[in-house]
Amino acid sequence: MPNFLSFLKKHFLLSSTVLTILLACLWIFSTPVNFFNSVENASLWVRDYFGGFYLYLGFGCVVFLLIFALLPIGKKRLGGKTPEYSFFSWMAMLYSAGMGSGILLRATQEPVFMQQNPPIDTGVSSEILSLEYVFYHWGLTAWAFYVFFALIMGYSFFIKKEKLAISTVFSAKSNSISLQLIDFLAIITTVVGLVASLGMGAKQVEDGANFLMGSNENLIDYSATALIFLGAGYSAYRGIHKGIQRISNINIILTLALLFFVFVQSDVLLIFDRFFSALYHYIIDFIPMSLALGKYDPGKEFLTDWTYYYWAFWLAWAPFTGVFIARISRGRSMRQMILGALIVPSLSSFFWFSVFGSEAFSFIEEWGSYSGEFSNVFSSIFVFLTEYPLGSVTVVITLILLLGFLITSADSAIFVLSMFTDRGKEEPKKSYRLIWTVILFLFTIAVLLVGSSNKGENVLTAMQKLLIVTSLPFSFFTVLIAIKLVLKLKKKA
Secondary structure (H helix, E strand, C coil), X not given: CHHHHHHHHHCHHHHHHHHHHHHHHHHHHHCHHHHHHHHHHHHHHHHHHHHHHHHHHHHHHHHHHHHHHHCHHHHCECCCCCCCCCHHHHHHHHHHHHCCCHHHHCCCHHHHHHHHCCCCCCCCCHHHHHHHHHHHHHCHHHHHHHHHHHHHHHHHHHHCCCCCCHHHHCCCCCCCHHHHHHHHHHHHHHHHHHHHHHHHHHHXXXXXXXXXXXXXXXXHXXXXXXHHHHHHHHHHHHCHHHHHHXXXXXXXXXXXXXXXXXXXXXXHHHXXXXXXXXXXXXXXXXXXXXXXXXXXXXXXXHHHHHHHHHHHHHHHHHHHXXXXXXXXXXXXXXXXXXXXXXXXXXXXXXXXXXXXXXXHHHHHHHHCCCXXXXXXXXXXXXXXXXXCCCHHHHHHHHHHHHHHHHHHHHHHHHHHHHHHHCCCCCCCCHHHHHXXXXXXXXXXXXHHHHHHCCCCCCHHHHHHHHHHHHCHHHHHHHHHHHHHHHHHHHHHC
């Protein structure tokens, strides 16, 4: 017994999070309907009372980072004198970890939804307004949540020489329960965010495979989940250089190939026109859109279903994605990291959605009517691709790319969770990477299993809404961390 207690104390973060996840699994399995209702009520409460706060927080992160990048301290390098990874590999890894499968999930579904249901009226066409709102949800604010934590972790680890843990922002020396609680919340938030995303990704793989084979099997998502974690576990075990970097590079090459395939068969001038028009309106409307001011207020229902959910989702992924971005940014200046990770991925996403969204609009115009062909978030991109030659081939390539993105999201999360629980080490023990691979795999399977039952059909939806609840503490921590960093810099000055 003393040895067991000693083990628990030594591995408090790992043991406490595993216990919490096991208890959550028991709750989901035993009463899936109660689980869904509880999460639904809690998420609505959070959105009712803190939704507006999320808007101001997102806008504040963008402003904070841009100011920080322009200050003299932005010239300081994170670690070595030269970047550890090439610009292509760096961008491939942070994009694969931060967005990945989401751009496949929403490629046509979200632009078409916004076009068919314009959230506001600013006098521009529904196509431009649609792309503008997609840019808003997938642009600067989303990456600002990630980069904010990357800045904090990069400054603490590479400049202050502290361990890679969220709690070090408050104290690098103390190991109190309150500080461990901060890291505990970071881990739980990461786990929930990852499982929700992987669950949705696995369902998209299932829908894509069924669409390709003309079947209606319901076991493909389990096979896909097993394949994802087999690849992610191997990649994380191999490390960043030999695993994560290589798969991320392959992902981006396949993404560019798929984008080029659609682009060259499209109305190129129309795509560029809509891309630049939407980008222009996004820039000039950014402040009122971010704060939902005046005619830029789409209403509580839209904000609840879309913007609040997205902000909570990005915030839920911010702890592990931020730490991962900081880890792969060794040798770059803080200014390079901030501006590079804010601007380049945002513009890449904007062009991706402009190509797929603009072509989806054209298809609807050609059909003469719209009957919800792109309304299913899981199958919309596969419906879209079959409108082109070699439709079956591109569906297969998209499925491979989807699996690749899910693997790189999972392997970076496994690596960061291992850092958190292995006392903030830059290179966590491989045993921790294996443990987290198994834990995340079992939790994802549990959620999918209950979600496939009649009584638990809303469990996957509940996991997504649980993000809104678990990200709330981090919305407060974000403000406190920003204040803490400013005070540190002011004191040093």
